Amino acid sequence: MDDRSFDPDRALPCGRTDGMLLDFLADSAPPELAKHIPTCQDCQARLAELDSDWAPVRRTAHLPIESPHGLVERTLMAVRGVRGGRGAAPVELVQEGGKLRVSPQAVVLLTRRLCLELLAERPGVHLRGCVGDVDEVRVDLAVRYPLPAPELADAIHRELTAALGEALGAGAPQVWVRVVDVEPPRAG
Known part of the structure; x- marks a missing residue:
């Protein structure tokens, strides 16, 4: 066969397809195909x-993968942020007709959403973590070099504090914004 491209629906002269043969290589083909192939x-x-085309893929799949620096810490921080502190009191917002109780988890999720909206307007700045409760929230950012990290952090702090104040009024948490990583500039 001259054409080495892969099309799972391409049929061989015997009526079998590339997709069927790939299933055979992955040990998920029906037994009748296993009987057919030797003949x-x-x-x-x-x-x-x-088999020769997929050999590099199989070799790569067996290579040990080291998780990116800080991935575990960032993941745990995000989980802790969404779970919130046990027993933390909710924010109570007085409204017409009663009080609205906002859980610590909802405060963190609101902060995260508002921050992502602010960052959508700022290419090169990424949210790395958001943790906290009803009293204070910490937002961790990564900034791509050569963007002015301190000025961006200050601007995001001001805008996020204002957005939370608008949403939660006097119940808004104190906001801390940190730049925890500087990413290399994009190539070319």
Whole structure:
């Protein structure tokens, strides 16, 4: 076969397809295909091509992968932020007809959403974490070099504090914004 591209629906002269043969290589083909292959030169030739084409993929799949620096810490921080502190009192907002209680988790999620909206307007600045409760929230950012990190952090702090104040009034938490990572500039 001259064409080494992969199309799962391409049929061989015997009626089997590349997709069926790939299932065979992945040990998920029906038993009748396993019986057919030893008797079919077309399937054997195509399997040899597929096997050699997929060998680098199989080798790569067996390589140990080291998680990116800080991934575990950022993930745990995000989970802790959404779970919130146990027993933390909710924010109570007095409204017409009664009080609205906002849980610490909702305060963190609101902060995260508002921050992501602010960052959507700022390419090169990414949210790395958002944790806290009803009293204070910490927002961790990554900024792409050479953007002015301190000025961006200050602007985001001001805008986020204002947005939370608008949403939660006097119940808005204190906001802390930190730049925890500087990313390298984009190539070319």
